[in-house]
Amino acid sequence: MAAPEEQELSQAQTEKLLQFQDLTGLESMDQCRRTLEQHNWNIEAAVQDRLNEQEGVPSVFNPPPSRPLQVNTADHRVYSYIVSRPQPRGLLGWSYYLIMLPFRFTYYTLLDIFRFALRFIRPDPRGRVTDPVGDVVSFIHSFEEKYGRSHPVFYQGTYSQALNDAKRELRYLLVYLHGEEHQDTDEFCRSTLCTEEVLTFINTRMLFWACSTNKPEGYRVSQALRENTYPFLAMIMLKDRKMTVVGRLEGLIQPEDLINQLNFIMEANQTYLMSERLEREERNQTQVLRQQQDEAYLASLRADQEKDRKKREEQEQKRQEEEKVRQGVLAEERRRRTLQEEKERKSECLPPEPALDDPDSVKIVFKLPNDTRVERRFLFSQSLTVIHDFLFSLKESPEKFQIVTNFPRRVLPCLPTVEQPNPPTLKEAGLSRSEVLFVQDLTDD
Numbered sequence: 001m002a003a004p005e006e007q008e009l010s011q012a013q014t015e016k017l018l019q020f021q022d023l024t025g026l027e028s029m030d031q032c033r034r035t036l037e038q039h040n041w042n043i044e045a046a047v048q049d050r051l052n053e054q055e056g057v058p059s060v061f062n063p064p065p066s067r068p069l070q071v072n073t074a075d076h077r078v079y080s081y082i083v084s085r086p087q088p089r090g091l092l093g094w095s096y097y098l099i100m101l102p103f104r105f106t107y108y109t110l111l112d113i114f115r116f117a118l119r120f121i122r123p124d125p126r127g128r129v130t131d132p133v134g135d136v137v138s139f140i141h142s143f144e145e146k147y148g149r150s151h152p153v154f155y156q157g158t159y160s161q162a163l164n165d166a167k168r169e170l171r172y173l174l175v176y177l178h179g180e181e182h183q184d185t186d187e188f189c190r191s192t193l194c195t196e197e198v199l200t201f202i203n204t205r206m207l208f209w210a211c212s213t214n215k216p217e218g219y220r221v222s223q224a225l226r227e228n229t230y231p232f233l234a235m236i237m238l239k240d241r242k243m244t245v246v247g248r249l250e251g252l253i254q255p256e257d258l259i260n261q262l263n264f265i266m267e268a269n270q271t272y273l274m275s276e277r278l279e280r281e282e283r284n285q286t287q288v289l290r291q292q293q294d295e296a297y298l299a300s301l302r303a304d305q306e307k308d309r310k311k312r313e314e315q316e317q318k319r320q321e322e323e324k325v326r327q328g329v330l331a332e333e334r335r336r337r338t339l340q341e342e343k344e345r346k347s348e349c350l351p352p353e354p355a356l357d358d359p360d361s362v363k364i365v366f367k368l369p370n371d372t373r374v375e376r377r378f379l380f381s382q383s384l385t386v387i388h389d390f391l392f393s394l395k396e397s398p399e400k401f402q403i404v405t406n407f408p409r410r411v412l413p414c415l416p417t418v419e420q421p422n423p424p425t426l427k428e429a430g431l432s433r434s435e436v437l438f439v440q441d442l443t444d445d
Contacts, residue, residue: 016043026050045137045156079268081261082228083251132158135215139178142212143189151194152202155209159221162209167238170277172206172266177213177222179230184252188231195255201262206235233258235265239272246272339399347393351386353377362426363434366403368396369441380427387426388414391439400442405435412437 013036020043021032039046133156140154155162159175166173176193179185192198202208211218225234228250235247247265249258354361354377364387366374376390384403391397403412413423 013041016041019043020046042137045133049133078245079247079265081249083253132217135217136211139212139215147189147194152199152208155207159209162207163243166207167243170238170273173236174202174206174208175234175236176210177218177227177232178210179213182230185230188252192253192255192258198255198258201259237269237273238276343393346389350390354379362431365436366391366439368439369398370396372396378426381425383425384412384414384423384429398441398443402440402442404438404440
């Protein structure tokens with residue numbers, strides 16, 4: 001029968017694990033499991049602690065260095081309301097009181113002596129807080145088991161976390177220290193704290209944190225607040241920029257009286273809370289204004305940077321265009337210089353012009369594209385290349401050209417080609433002793 005129970009427990013833990021992951025948004029299953037194990041699989045306490053961590057409140061399982069609780073309890077203007085136990089009435093009551101007085105005095109004296117001596121033998125285990133959230137959750141469970149679920153909503157977190165939330169939200173924090181051994185505790189919880197009017201008033205007006213003084217976390221808070229008797233209630237709020245105890249209620253107080261006293265404390269300190277809210281609103285507005293100014297400055301800075309970037313791009317584009325033009329001019333100068341050097345080389349390599357009475361000579365008149373005429377004699381045995389080189393060496397001739405006869409019209413093959421690597425001679429080209437040839441400009445082509 002043990003196996004089904006273990007399987008059922010495992011399934012319940014798996015359901016809590018998935019529910020915790022959905023509520024917190026954590027992706028790591030191992031981290032979800034560790035967190036739940038730290039809180040004894042109490043999903044409410046685990047979620048509360050995780051939310052506190054996200055809001056900047058340290059986790060109770062990764063606490064900052066231990067230091068005293070930062071609550072101002074030295075304010076002499078703290079409102080204190082103590083309900084004394086009723087005095088005995090009549091002869092019978094006084095007789096019972098006087099008879100029990102020595103026994104009561106002896107009992108409490110011996111109890112105090114025993115506790116004092118026990119401290120030297122074994123230190124009080126409540127002095128070391130190891131699991132503050134567990135202390136609070138454990139108290140809540142024991143409270144509900146004894147008094148039921150009809151009670152004010154307990155803050156499921158540490159005392160420090162409750163203080164931080166009350167400070168951040170600018171709300172009152174009501175602290176209840178539960179003295180389990182006190183004779184008035186049971187009646188207070190049943191007749192006052194769990195009544196409908198009290199729990200409605202507390203739930204709608206303030207945060208409520210409670211813990212037993214038998215727990216390390218509750219004992220630590222009791223050492224900070226220094227209560228005199230139980231039941232003990234302390235009202236805490238943000239006052240003069242620090243969390244301050246502004247009201248103390250001690251003793252067995254009735255529901256109507258409790259509500260009246262809490263109302264009185266809240267009304268007496270409302271101006272401080274309003275002042276803190278106004279001051280915080282001013283700080284928020286100042287922060288928003290500063291943020292808007294920073295955003296405006298950054299926008300202006302980005303606009304200036306964009307303007308500078310465009311200016312640099314325009315300057316770079318202009319420089320590149322100027323460089324391109326300059327390179328073009330240089331290339332044109334080099335081309336012309338190379339062309340001129342080639343013309344001079346061709347001119348130097350030309351064979352001498354034959355004599356006027358040489359029977360093998362040919363008289364050719366060249367008509368250039370600019371309508372100028374050039375006349376020169378060549379030999380029938382010379383290649384048409386010589387004619388081309390002569391015209392190429394002339395200053396007036398174009399860079400690229402072809403030589404054309406008039407009638408019949410044909411282009412003379414003056415330059416070597418793949419099909420005809422050796423151009424024909426003047427005689428082979430069919431030229432007569434006197435010819436007029438036209439120079440056709442091919443530079444644009």
